[in-house]
Amino acid sequence: MSAAREEADVADSLTAPAEDYLKAIYAIGRGSGAAATNEIAQRLAIAPASVSGMVRRLADQGLLAYERYHGVRLTESGRRAALRTLRRHRVIESYLSQALGYPWDRVHDEAERLEHAASDELVDRMAATIGEPEFDPHGAPIPTREGAVDETEYTSLAQLPVGTSGVVVRVSDEDPAMLRYLAELSILPGKKLTVKARAPYDGPITLSVGRQELSIGPALAANVLIAPLADSGRRRG
Amino acid sequence: MSAAREEADVADSLTAPAEDYLKAIYAIGRGSGAAATNEIAQRLAIAPASVSGMVRRLADQGLLAYERYHGVRLTESGRRAALRTLRRHRVIESYLSQALGYPWDRVHDEAERLEHAASDELVDRMAATIGEPEFDPHGAPIPTREGAVDETEYTSLAQLPVGTSGVVVRVSDEDPAMLRYLAELSILPGKKLTVKARAPYDGPITLSVGRQELSIGPALAANVLIAPLADSGRRRG
DNA sequence: GCGGAAAGTTAGGATATACTAAATTATTTT
DNA sequence: AAAATAATTTAGTATATCCTAACTTTCCGC
Numbered sequence: 033m034s035a036a037r038e039e040a041d042v043a044d045s046l047t048a049p050a051e052d053y054l055k056a057i058y059a060i061g062r063g064s065g066a067a068a069t070n071e072i073a074q075r076l077a078i079a080p081a082s083v084s085g086m087v088r089r090l091a092d093q094g095l096l097a098y099e100r101y102h103g104v105r106l107t108e109s110g111r112r113a114a115l116r117t118l119r120r121h122r123v124i125e126s127y128l129s130q131a132l133g134y135p136w137d138r139v140h141d142e143a144e145r146l147e148h149a150a151s152d153e154l155v156d157r158m159a160a161t162i163g164e165p166e167f168d169p170h171g172a173p174i175p176t177r178e179g180a181v182d183e184t185e186y187t188s189l190a191q192l193p194v195g196t197s198g199v200v201v202r203v204s205d206e207d208p209a210m211l212r213y214l215a216e217l218s219i220l221p222g223k224k225l226t227v228k229a230r231a232p233y234d235g236p237i238t239l240s241v242g243r244q245e246l247s248i249g250p251a252l253a254a255n256v257l258i259a260p261l262a263d264s265g266r267r268r269g
Numbered sequence: 270m271s272a273a274r275e276e277a278d279v280a281d282s283l284t285a286p287a288e289d290y291l292k293a294i295y296a297i298g299r300g301s302g303a304a305a306t307n308e309i310a311q312r313l314a315i316a317p318a319s320v321s322g323m324v325r326r327l328a329d330q331g332l333l334a335y336e337r338y339h340g341v342r343l344t345e346s347g348r349r350a351a352l353r354t355l356r357r358h359r360v361i362e363s364y365l366s367q368a369l370g371y372p373w374d375r376v377h378d379e380a381e382r383l384e385h386a387a388s389d390e391l392v393d394r395m396a397a398t399i400g401e402p403e404f405d406p407h408g409a410p411i412p413t414r415e416g417a418v419d420e421t422e423y424t425s426l427a428q429l430p431v432g433t434s435g436v437v438v439r440v441s442d443e444d445p446a447m448l449r450y451l452a453e454l455s456i457l458p459g460k461k462l463t464v465k466a467r468a469p470y471d472g473p474i475t476l477s478v479g480r481q482e483l484s485i486g487p488a489l490a491a492n493v494l495i496a497p498l499a500d501s502g503r504r505r506g
Numbered sequence: 507g508c509g510g511a512a513a514g515t516t517a518g519g520a521t522a523t524a525c526t527a528a529a530t531t532a533t534t535t536t
Numbered sequence: 537a538a539a540a541t542a543a544t545t546t547a548g549t550a551t552a553t554c555c556t557a558a559c560t561t562t563c564c565g566c
Binding site: 047049081082086089102 | 552553554555556557560561562
């Protein structure tokens, strides 16, 4: 009868598609906003019409607040379920990379399937085995068992002003070819870089990374998140 | 157009239930016989009526030879798919046990889900990491990547004649409580034991294992497979 | 504040998997 | 070999997820 009990039951019996919806909605509405049907559809590569039905079912389970024609947002229970899946995904990515020597451009796809099949116990054992990492191989923070996660919003490299330096904190993990290219350029989490120039009309961005100078397109730069450094020769605070 | 090509495609796109059917049919008909609808249903804990439909679909995909009212048997392609899943299952069980410290009574359930989600690459990396084991934690032989597997049929402990000694080669892996009990009795793969007595009317079987003497019911004994040893004081060959 | 574009939903259908109840085929017993 | 029993299949449903096409609602520009 208790709501908490019901929620626990719900979270335990989520289907793989349901977990994918919750992850997508979390990713879209991080921190605040409602997720639009179209955004969800695009992220999951399905037709918008399909989203309406699923979203209604998830709302019936108490995972989403849904108002027809006005998008959805996660309930507390939905948020917990999303973070649980996210933790699985990121722990698995980290484990594959650290314990099994998986190349970093391939961990995402594998984790995408395993996250729906692995038990909490397995995920916890994996995390313990590799020393409870706080970030996955692409720099994304790993939620704790309790569902706490750092939700700092970082600047993308595409937005970093010319002359500014920063540390790469995270790169998007979905496109293997892109990841291989970023690795080739040595644009990896933890690396320091400086924006040297930005050509107008969405033109290339010129960077220095280590002792290399290189330039990349804005589409690529948008997938690289940066923690800006207090700039030499600027005010702080 | 080529049949080989088609088969490869089929094997790659099997659903989890389809893989479970193939595993069940392989387990029933090992070596020869046809699997009966009822047996499949019982093993998968579903209604017999549900089996008919699925079996037809699998036959359409070329995985089964099916004749209405006369059971099914695996085709070469179906056999390959079954052994692929079996390899996954057993490698995963071994890996969980050896690399992650999973207790042996819990690896089965976890592997049962992961086997449908893990890629060949992951399974191969797991196998490599723990030294290409030939047997899983319960003593079941692990098929090779190429689908070769030892299909020796062992005697069950329930059938082992009084006075005979043998080595435990394998125990059934599905019931965690049973596995814990067997471990408690020290009836584990590799252990040597001798049948001391067998009470009539399906009565208990008395064994010596190491320096212990113990007796177990025939239902339990049926789940323990034995490689008989050339008996001291008997003819050989 | 109207009218069209964009976004979202409903209607109707497909597929995969399972169920129960009823019908059919096979097997066993006498 | 007929009757009884067991095994199997078909018929008809249900659920979850997806689709396309058609309809409805919202939003934005003038």
